[in-house]
Amino acid sequence: MKNKITATLKQYGFLILFGIFILLSYLLPFAAGIAIGKNFFMFFLEMAAILPLMFILIGLFEVWVPRENIIRHLGPEAGAMSILWVVLLAMLQAGPLYAAFPVAALLWKKGCSVRNVFIYLGAFSTLKIPMLAFEIGFLGLKFSLLRALFSLPVFVGIGYLLAWHLRNKSFAVKEPG
Amino acid sequence: MTGLAIAVTLALAVSVIADSKKTLAGLKKGAKMFLNILPALLTVLILVSVFLYAMPAPILTVWLGKGTGWAGVFSAALLGSISLIPGFIAFPLGAILVRSGVSYQVIAVFITTLMMVGILTLPLEAKYFGWKVSILRNTLSFFGALLIGLLMGIFL
Incomplete structure (x- = not known):
């Protein structure tokens, strides 16, 4: 159990740090951080619009x-x-x-x-x-x-x-x- | 994108009607694969976001516009290889470059390297193909893209 938590933290640690960085950028405000956050949001939307659909198809392909x-x-x-x-x-x-x-x-x-x-x-x-x-x-x-x-x-x-x-x-x- | 959404909905509907248990197993497998790659994927998106901040579209335009001859082709190839710009930004950018008088050769090299070479996505590619093969594929694609761009310069 403990191993699993450390493994997850290791996987997502960088992402959590990035999230804190963006949050702080908005609070301060820190223009560069906000701009990077906006870019990230744009790429995230592009990813979120396509990849889940792709993985549904991949899963169906896998079983059929x-x-x-x-x-x-x-x-x-x-x-x-x-x-x-x-x-x-x-x-x-x-x-x-x-x-x-x-x-x-x-x-x-x-x-x-x-x-x-x-x-x-x-x-x-x-x-x-x-x-x-x-x-x-x-x-x-x-x-x-x-x-x-x-x-x-x-x-x-x-x-x-x-x-x-x-x-x-x-x-x-x-x-x- | 709407096409993809419709295709997935249809495929799902047919699959559920044919065998709902099998469908569920497939969805579970898909979700598991997605979750496994998600941390690496988001990390790459962070890299790309920082890069786009350091090198926004207007600056890219200036850089690509300045270069002439071989220096222009080379910097276009380099910029295209590092950048990960979605098509909805890259193609309008290309159109602006055409209008501002940048040579087709430079634009073609930028577009082809942008499509075929992904230096920022290498960590993700390596998870599937290993570092050696990923680097080899990108190197071959780099020279391939350069060749395509140069050929287009001759014909346009």
Whole structure:
């Protein structure tokens, strides 16, 4: 019991200190602290709007999708079509890159190949449809299309490179905690 | 985001109708994974908040606008790699830079490194992939993003 409390304190200690810092900044008032607090609140809202939903989907995916299916379609033996599947899966998502890590961990656990895990991360960071729509709105169709067109071979290449580099190593995507 | 919310609601509804016990087990697993990563995630958000305070959008604009030639491309790549700016700030910022006459090459390099490289989120990435592989992925992505940005400069 005592160990558990110390473990929790260790995990959240920094966050509690930050909370006290922000609170003091408002009381004093300390302008830099208030500005940092406002930034934190903005990022926190972005996170809170997306991540809980993502983890609901991840949980459902975990219990419903059989490992055999992922191995067959995205596994090491799955061929070039599997690249198309992971790219499409990534394109349908939203959120900052850190939202892709737990999905990558789940795909890996279910038997997705190393190459496809990293292609998934690449497609998530560069080709998400909600982000593309926003990009086209501000920077134009030509800019966004060119960027997407050049990004595809680059992150597929990175996927192949990393898979080749890790081929004889005991690499695993971990689930933290 | 609304799309995501609708998709999750639909998936949940179908799942509950099909098997409510299984659904509950899935939700529990999802919640556990979320809580496990939450402290590390919030710590990264603090880092990002401090960074954005030290380097707010107007200052970024000035920095990116000043650089010309290789120095401009290099500082754009560096700024893009360190920053973690959500799309709803980064793309309007890019549009402002275009209008103020910054070259497409510099903007493209900034946007691509911003998307593909995350130095501030490395501690989080390392929890999943380990430090070595995370650093390797970010390094490869850095050069990849640089290549994409430079190519775009040729075509735009």
